[in-house]
Amino acid sequence: MRNILLTLSYDGTSFCGWQRQDSCESQTEPVRTVQGEIEKVLAKIHKEPISLQGSGRTDSGVHAVGQTANFISPIDSIPVDKYIPAMNSLLPRDIRIHQAKEVHADFSARFNAVSRTYRYFISTSETPFAHEMPYVWSIRRKPDINVLNEMASCLKGELDCTTFASSADSSPSKCRYLYDAHFFMEGEKLVFEITANAFLWKMVRSITGTLIEFEGKGFGAKEFKTALDSLDRSQAGVTAPSTGLFLWSVSYEGKRVHK
Amino acid sequence: MRNILLTLSYDGTSFCGWQRQDSCESQTEPVRTVQGEIEKVLAKIHKEPISLQGSGRTDSGVHAVGQTANFISPIDSIPVDKYIPAMNSLLPRDIRIHQAKEVHADFSARFNAVSRTYRYFISTSETPFAHEMPYVWSIRRKPDINVLNEMASCLKGELDCTTFASSADSSPSKCRYLYDAHFFMEGEKLVFEITANAFLWKMVRSITGTLIEFEGKGFGAKEFKTALDSLDRSQAGVTAPSTGLFLWSVSYEGKRVHK
Numbered sequence: 287m288r289n290i291l292l293t294l295s296y297d298g299t300s301f302c303g304w305q306r307q308d309s310c311e312s313q314t315e316p317v318r319t320v321q322g323e324i325e326k327v328l329a330k331i332h333k334e335p336i337s338l339q340g341s342g343r344t345d346s347g348v349h350a351v352g353q354t355a356n357f358i359s360p361i362d363s364i365p366v367d368k369y370i371p372a373m374n375s376l377l378p379r380d381i382r383i384h385q386a387k388e389v390h391a392d393f394s395a396r397f398n399a400v401s402r403t404y405r406y407f408i409s410t411s412e413t414p415f416a417h418e419m420p421y422v423w424s425i426r427r428k429p430d431i432n433v434l435n436e437m438a439s440c441l442k443g444e445l446d447c448t449t450f451a452s453s454a455d456s457s458p459s460k461c462r463y464l465y466d467a468h469f470f471m472e473g474e475k476l477v478f479e480i481t482a483n484a485f486l487w488k489m490v491r492s493i494t495g496t497l498i499e500f501e502g503k504g505f506g507a508k509e510f511k512t513a514l515d516s517l518d519r520s521q522a523g524v525t526a527p528s529t530g531l532f533l534w535s536v537s538y539e540g541k542r543v544h545k
Numbered sequence: 546m547r548n549i550l551l552t553l554s555y556d557g558t559s560f561c562g563w564q565r566q567d568s569c570e571s572q573t574e575p576v577r578t579v580q581g582e583i584e585k586v587l588a589k590i591h592k593e594p595i596s597l598q599g600s601g602r603t604d605s606g607v608h609a610v611g612q613t614a615n616f617i618s619p620i621d622s623i624p625v626d627k628y629i630p631a632m633n634s635l636l637p638r639d640i641r642i643h644q645a646k647e648v649h650a651d652f653s654a655r656f657n658a659v660s661r662t663y664r665y666f667i668s669t670s671e672t673p674f675a676h677e678m679p680y681v682w683s684i685r686r687k688p689d690i691n692v693l694n695e696m697a698s699c700l701k702g703e704l705d706c707t708t709f710a711s712s713a714d715s716s717p718s719k720c721r722y723l724y725d726a727h728f729f730m731e732g733e734k735l736v737f738e739i740t741a742n743a744f745l746w747k748m749v750r751s752i753t754g755t756l757i758e759f760e761g762k763g764f765g766a767k768e769f770k771t772a773l774d775s776l777d778r779s780q781a782g783v784t785a786p787s788t789g790l791f792l793w794s795v796s797y798e799g800k801r802v803h804k
Contacts, residue, residue: 417556
């Protein structure tokens, strides 16, 4: 028995999110999820059902380049580094395994995670290229990055994030510890990077949509802080679409230090 | 009546290439092509069938960021710049229109083109991220870019390209004028850019595959030149997959000058 931690990427376009969903009787086809596809491959390799635990769920359409997940392998005969080619040859190409390493028996990809980093990609050009469409939010204007970063600087420390919580979020506490939030340009794309110990459901998309909407209205850090402190969902702006969102990395070693 | 030239991009992943294909009786669904999808939208806008002529065809799975195509519009009431939002709102999101301009009556996107530039994207990392998979050729090694560029420097001037012509290519002459061919790095990706007056069917993929294969075998410019001069298809290497190939731009104004 070994506990194996995977680092993986996926193109969220054709998935109904991360979490395995058992198909209802009324459905003829099972719902396609990242966890479901990987568990199918792990079952094939191990010849028995294997349960995979991710660092967290991602929604339908959300991508990942550094998702992590662990599983208990009942067999010791497969060298750990052989999981990468073995799984990649069986997985659909919209999921790729990048690392596999043995971790201590009680390690949990979810509960041992110290922080998660997301990046949100925004196209500022008049029309994004067709092949970029599934991976950006197209806003067709160039916001003032200084104003955005002034607002984003409010997103530091222990914060009650109720303003940015989906009404369907069932977390008992809406407080999260935010390490960093800032914007930068990558070519023609505006990128928002945010790191926290954990996130509420749709929180990154709600924050991103609010920041962009507020900047467009001529609001600044003062108005953003007021919305944040209001703990009132109706004070938030639009929820940015899932297409632009990437789970970028999950950290297990102390607080992630940013450049 | 106006002759309108479009500049457009497409994600080739879900298309059976550029060219409209009339569905056979045995097929229940028509084949999905870029030209076919755009002509459907043009017919909807003009309320009559409109024929679109591209600068050239691209194969199944090949992408474009700067394809050009023209059509004769029977109505003058639509301002030319309104075609962009009108068409983008009706087109599937894997085709995007970027420019629309009126050109002289006898202008042809195909016959007036002076040169075409393609870029071929090669992933050199052990495993590309899942969202990169449809847009690269994954070769899992880092070739020597200097050796590649020495070989690529043979691809200049008026050349008989029979070595790189698909056996199914029906062009009466296999001679093409090559303006430039070179490799450069873009982050972790190796990019091959090639410009010629025109290309034979699958020629860019054959050249790219041969260059990468030859470099892997320790061959250099001498061996590449020998293969090129042999005019023997069997001297070429593998044909690189369609995924990495982008029609980058089409030039109508003199010879394209490269940096």
